[in-house]
Amino acid sequence: MVITKNNVTPWLVEGIVDYEKLIEEFGVKHLSEDNLKFLKDLSAKKNIPFHLFLKRNLYFSHRDFDKVIESFKKNENIFLYTGRSPGGSMHIGHLVSFLFTKYLQDVFDCNLYIQIPDDEKFLFKKDLNLETIEEMTQKDLLNIAAIGFNPDKTFIFRNSEYIRNMYPLYLKTAKKILLSQTSAIFGFNNQSNIGMINYPALQIVPTFFEKGQCLIPCAIDQDPYFRLQRDIANSLGYKKNSTILSKFIPPLTGTEGKMSATNANKAILLDDCAKEIKNKINKYAFSGGQPTIEEHRKLGGNTKIDVCYQWLYYLFEEDDKAIEKIKNDYEKGILLTGELKKILIDKLTLFIENHQKNKQKVIDENLLEKYMYKGKLAIKMWNEKFL
Amino acid sequence: MVITKNNVTPWLVEGIVDYEKLIEEFGVKHLSEDNLKFLKDLSAKKNIPFHLFLKRNLYFSHRDFDKVIESFKKNENIFLYTGRSPGGSMHIGHLVSFLFTKYLQDVFDCNLYIQIPDDEKFLFKKDLNLETIEEMTQKDLLNIAAIGFNPDKTFIFRNSEYIRNMYPLYLKTAKKILLSQTSAIFGFNNQSNIGMINYPALQIVPTFFEKGQCLIPCAIDQDPYFRLQRDIANSLGYKKNSTILSKFIPPLTGTEGKMSATNANKAILLDDCAKEIKNKINKYAFSGGQPTIEEHRKLGGNTKIDVCYQWLYYLFEEDDKAIEKIKNDYEKGILLTGELKKILIDKLTLFIENHQKNKQKVIDENLLEKYMYKGKLAIKMWNEKFL
Numbered sequence: 001m002v003i004t005k006n007n008v009t010p011w012l013v014e015g016i017v018d019y020e021k022l023i024e025e026f027g028v029k030h031l032s033e034d035n036l037k038f039l040k041d042l043s044a045k046k047n048i049p050f051h052l053f054l055k056r057n058l059y060f061s062h063r064d065f066d067k068v069i070e071s072f073k074k075n076e077n078i079f080l081y082t083g084r085s086p087g088g089s090m091h092i093g094h095l096v097s098f099l100f101t102k103y104l105q106d107v108f109d110c111n112l113y114i115q116i117p118d119d120e121k122f123l124f125k126k127d128l129n130l131e132t133i134e135e136m137t138q139k140d141l142l143n144i145a146a147i148g149f150n151p152d153k154t155f156i157f158r159n160s161e162y163i164r165n166m167y168p169l170y171l172k173t174a175k176k177i178l179l180s181q182t183s184a185i186f187g188f189n190n191q192s193n194i195g196m197i198n199y200p201a202l203q204i205v206p207t208f209f210e211k212g213q214c215l216i217p218c219a220i221d222q223d224p225y226f227r228l229q230r231d232i233a234n235s236l237g238y239k240k241n242s243t244i245l246s247k248f249i250p251p252l253t254g255t256e257g258k259m260s261a262t263n264a265n266k267a268i269l270l271d272d273c274a275k276e277i278k279n280k281i282n283k284y285a286f287s288g289g290q291p292t293i294e295e296h297r298k299l300g301g302n303t304k305i306d307v308c309y310q311w312l313y314y315l316f317e318e319d320d321k322a323i324e325k326i327k328n329d330y331e332k333g334i335l336l337t338g339e340l341k342k343i344l345i346d347k348l349t350l351f352i353e354n355h356q357k358n359k360q361k362v363i364d365e366n367l368l369e370k371y372m373y374k375g376k377l378a379i380k381m382w383n384e385k386f387l
Numbered sequence: 388m389v390i391t392k393n394n395v396t397p398w399l400v401e402g403i404v405d406y407e408k409l410i411e412e413f414g415v416k417h418l419s420e421d422n423l424k425f426l427k428d429l430s431a432k433k434n435i436p437f438h439l440f441l442k443r444n445l446y447f448s449h450r451d452f453d454k455v456i457e458s459f460k461k462n463e464n465i466f467l468y469t470g471r472s473p474g475g476s477m478h479i480g481h482l483v484s485f486l487f488t489k490y491l492q493d494v495f496d497c498n499l500y501i502q503i504p505d506d507e508k509f510l511f512k513k514d515l516n517l518e519t520i521e522e523m524t525q526k527d528l529l530n531i532a533a534i535g536f537n538p539d540k541t542f543i544f545r546n547s548e549y550i551r552n553m554y555p556l557y558l559k560t561a562k563k564i565l566l567s568q569t570s571a572i573f574g575f576n577n578q579s580n581i582g583m584i585n586y587p588a589l590q591i592v593p594t595f596f597e598k599g600q601c602l603i604p605c606a607i608d609q610d611p612y613f614r615l616q617r618d619i620a621n622s623l624g625y626k627k628n629s630t631i632l633s634k635f636i637p638p639l640t641g642t643e644g645k646m647s648a649t650n651a652n653k654a655i656l657l658d659d660c661a662k663e664i665k666n667k668i669n670k671y672a673f674s675g676g677q678p679t680i681e682e683h684r685k686l687g688g689n690t691k692i693d694v695c696y697q698w699l700y701y702l703f704e705e706d707d708k709a710i711e712k713i714k715n716d717y718e719k720g721i722l723l724t725g726e727l728k729k730i731l732i733d734k735l736t737l738f739i740e741n742h743q744k745n746k747q748k749v750i751d752e753n754l755l756e757k758y759m760y761k762g763k764l765a766i767k768m769w770n771e772k773f774l
Contacts, residue, residue: 122558130555130774160558164551168517171509171547174582179566182581194569195561198585387517 019060019220019247026223028063028245035062038069042107049318051103053246058314059100061220063227064242068215077212078108081241083115083203088136090143091267092315092348093249095355098147100246101217105150108215111377112149113206114156116140119163120203123195130160143270145368146358152376156368159202162381166205169386173208174201176232185224204229207241209381214241219248250310254286271356274349281308281345282338288330289337300333301340308337308344316347406447406607406634413610415450415632422449425456429494436705438490440633445701446487448607450614451629455602464599465495468628470502470590475523477530478654479702479735480636482742485534487633488604492537495602498764499536500593501543503527506550507590510582517547530657532755533745539763543755546589549768553592556773560595561588563619572611591616594628596768601628606635637697641673658743661736668695668732669725675717676724687720688727695724695731703734 023030036054043050053059071078082101084094105112118133137158144156163170177200182188188197203225207214216226223243230240253266266284268277288306290296303309309330317323326343329335362368372378410417423441430437440446458465469488471481492499505520524545531543550557564587569575575584590612594601603613610630617627640653653671655664675693677683690696696717704710713730716722749755759765 119554119558123562130558134774160554163554167506167547167550171506171517171582174585175510175580177581178577179575179579179581179584180577183577188566190565190567190570192566193562194564194566194585194588195558197566198561198581201581387521 017248022220023061026063026220026227028061028220028223028243030061031059031065031244035065035069039107042072046107046109048103048106051100052318053096053100053103053314055320056314057247058096058249059217059244059246061245062243063223063230063245064240065215065244067239068213068242071213072108077210078110079210079212079214080104080108080110080112081115081206081209081214081216082112082218083117083206084140084144085117085121086133086136086140087121088139089267090140090270092270092311092352093251093267095143095147095270096246096249096315097217097219098144100244102147102149104215104217104244105153109150110153111210112154113209114144114149114154114371115203115206116156116158117199117203119159119195120199123193123199141368141372142359142362143355145362145371146355148358149371151367151370154371154375155377155381156371157381165382165384166202166386169205169208170201172236173204173232174198176235177201177204177228181228181231185228200225200228204232207233208236208238209384211238213239216241216243218243218245220245221248249314250286250307252280252284252286252307254305254307268348268352270352270359272352274353277349277352278345281341281348285341285344287337287341289340290333293336296336297333301330301335301337303327303330306330306337306340308340312340312344312347316344316351404635409607410448413450413607413614415448415607415610415630417448418446418452418631422452422456426494429459433494433496435490435493438487439705440483440487440490440701442707443701444634445483445636446604446631446633448632449630450610450617450632451627452602452631454626455600455629458600459495464597465497466597466599466601467491467495467497467499468502468593468596468601468603469499469605470504470593471527471531472504472508473520473523473527474508475526476654477527477657479657479698479739480638480654482530482534482657483633483636483702484604484606485531487631489534489536491602491604491631492540496537497540498597499541500596501531501536501541501758502590502593503543503545504586504590506546506582507586510580510586528755528759529746529749530742532749532758533742535745536758538754538757541758541762542764542768543758544768552769552771553589553773556592556595557588559623560591560619561585563622564588564591564615568615568618572615587612587615591619594620595623595625595773596771598625600626603628603630605630605632607632608635636701637673637694639667639671639673639694641692641694655735655739657739657746659739661740664736664739665732668728668735672728672731674724674728676727677720680723683723684720688717688722688724690714690717693717693724693727695727699727699731699734703731703738 039054040050068078080101082097101112116137118137121133122128122130141156179197182197182200186200207229223245226241226243233240252268268280286307288302288304288309290299290301309326312326313323326335330340370378373382426441427437455465467488469484488499503524505524508520509515509517528543566584569584569587573587594616610632613628613630620627639655655667673692673694675689675691675696677686677688696713699713700710704713713722717727757765760769
């Protein structure tokens with residue numbers, strides 16, 4: 001596949017990311033003070049804490065989030081859509097959009113559709129067969145269900161299974177998209193297989209599951225798919241989707257690009273035990289500290305490139321004063337790298353242990369069946385014909 | 388869509404067809420004496436008349452029919468595959484491949500898959516919606532079921548419905564086909580929608596419904612789809628398909644191109660009544676006769692361009708001596724155009740009335756349900772997963 005400018009496509013992110021440039025190039029907007037105030041007020045009204053990811057500017061930009069606010073104020077229908085390509089080994093970065101999606105579902109009290117594009121994975125990965133992808137899917141489903149979405153307002157579906165219902169909607173969507181459009185956006189060429197070329201239609205389909213305003217929380221590199229939706233939505237009688245876009249969480253080994261699970265040793269996986277977490281952080285977490293304690297005490301650490309600090313800032317340290325103190329202490333050399341790592345290890349271990357408990361609850365209470373087949377929304381969706 | 392050389396693509400046939408040139412260009416072979424002898428002997432063994440379409444060279448060429456014979460002799464699995472894009476108004480020409488397919492099913496006593504690509508129709512026809520196509524489909528299904536296939540060895544399926552089972556097989560197929568391949572064969576370009584580009588995978592899928600030798604009876608213009616199958620079959624663990632290819636039945640109004648139902652007034656439809664048949668033949672059947680009776684008696688008629696003669700020769704006059712006599716009498720001016728038309732009208736009326744009785748039987752005995760859902764093969768197919 002041809003990689004577009006800036007090396008940001010839905011399938012590859014590399015190099016240091018210049019977010020201002022991305023915002024300009026993608027034609028999206030920063031979340032405004034008004035946008036944030038709306039979410040803050042709504043959270044307060046619902047007695048839900050204003051989300052850390054907003055407070056710390058991890059979700060930082062959007063396309064037409066104002067339309068979501070407008071719909072909400074008019075009491076019109078809003079729904080959420082997200083997804084995950086099966087991978088089997090989910091790491092901490094994979095949870096970001098799911099955690100934020102849960103927050104949005106809670107504040108908007110709305111339906112949520114979670115697509116598992118097992119078909120996309122198969123079409124785009126030369127060496128993966130359907131059996132392997134099915135195993136990966138089963139693992140991922142547990143992790144996703146562990147987030148604790150509303151079981152009666154959430155529908156989790158695998159494309160390969162839900163195709164039976166959504167096929168007519170796929171046909172209507174695919175008929176509207178020209179080869180020139182997908183090639184331009186995704187860089188397909190003559191050596192792309194025809195399933196890949198066709199696939200963007202299937203990722204757009206869930207934005208048409210309801211007639212209301214669809215909001216998609218995702219990392220900014222996923223934006224192209226949903227721009228394409230905006231070109232065709234009106235002609236099919238639907239609204240253009242809105243997106244709320246995040247930065248990338250830096251990988252354990254450095255602040256460039258985004259996290260990957262392809263090297264499991266160097267990422268914190270959701271099924272890591274406390275010992276593994278500790279070892280990985282101590283061994284691989286890219287540090288902004290100085291080579292020796294003496295130098296660190298004298299020069300201080302660089303929080304801008306320190307992964308432990310970044311993770312605490314974006315993901316784990318809710319307390320504004322506490323994170324401010326960590327920053328100051330680290331930059332002044334009062335806090336050593338080992339001590340900073342210890343803070344992250346403790347927070348991270350707690351988080352992962354809690355996630356694993358939630359996963360066990362999903363198994364014990366057979367919650368996946370609710371999300372996929374037996375919940376209120378799931379039942380409705382399995383009766384939809386989309387003709 | 389770009390039209391390929393000779394103006395023969397699966398979607399458009401026009402101009403006088405040079406079959407020898409097509410055979411050469413497509414790289415197919417004439418049915419050999421040995422091929423025909425095999426089918427003749429097999430028919431005799433099964434007590435089934437050797438088919439008129441073979442006797443009269445309407446099915447005239449093939450690709451790898453020898454492999455079918457080889458498989459049969461080794462007692463290996465053979466299965467048939469055909470289909471019809473929904474149109475709603477089937478005419479006499481549309482039945483040709485179904486009638487011949489029934490003959491092949493009878494002599495080989497094998498499974499038959501009939502694909503109704505309602506999805507293809509929708510993707511390729513800008514102005515058709517799914518509802519209209521559904522109505523067309525329902526009409527066509529009755530006509531197809533009226534042919535009298537073996538209800539326990541025939542599976543008729545609409546793509547939009549059977550997609551639920553065949554999706555994994557579609558994915559495997561689409562993954563093997565490059566954009567360059569479909570573009571070269573079908574003339575897709577940047578203005579083609581991505582569903583169209585993807586569609587060839589779905590037409591290939593049924594050739595992988597069984598592990599045996601797939602034989603496809605079709606008109607020669609359908610060949611490109613199945614050539615593509617041959618490029619990818621082995622890599623997916625299946626056999627290359629074989630085709631047995633027919634010429635086109637000339638349309639009522641002349642011997643150029645193939646029949647079309649778009650002008651219903653000028654085609655014999657399967658639900659025409661006796662009076663309509665008589666009127667249409669008398670009014671529109673392109674004649675090889677002379678302008679006046681006097682000239683006709685003197686110069687005789689031209690059977691090469693006379694549609695009534697051609698239809699009798701290829702479709703309705705089984706008796707070799709009778710057709711020979713008609714030819715001689717017409718060419719000598721003994722038989723007048725009106726008399727020739729009368730012979731065809733009688734045969735055609737009988738055929739259509741018989742077809743309509745068979746259709747009524749399909750309704751009365753709920754046979755469609757057997758072909759689509761409840762027959763032995765249908766039940767098996769609805770349990771298939773193709774993983």
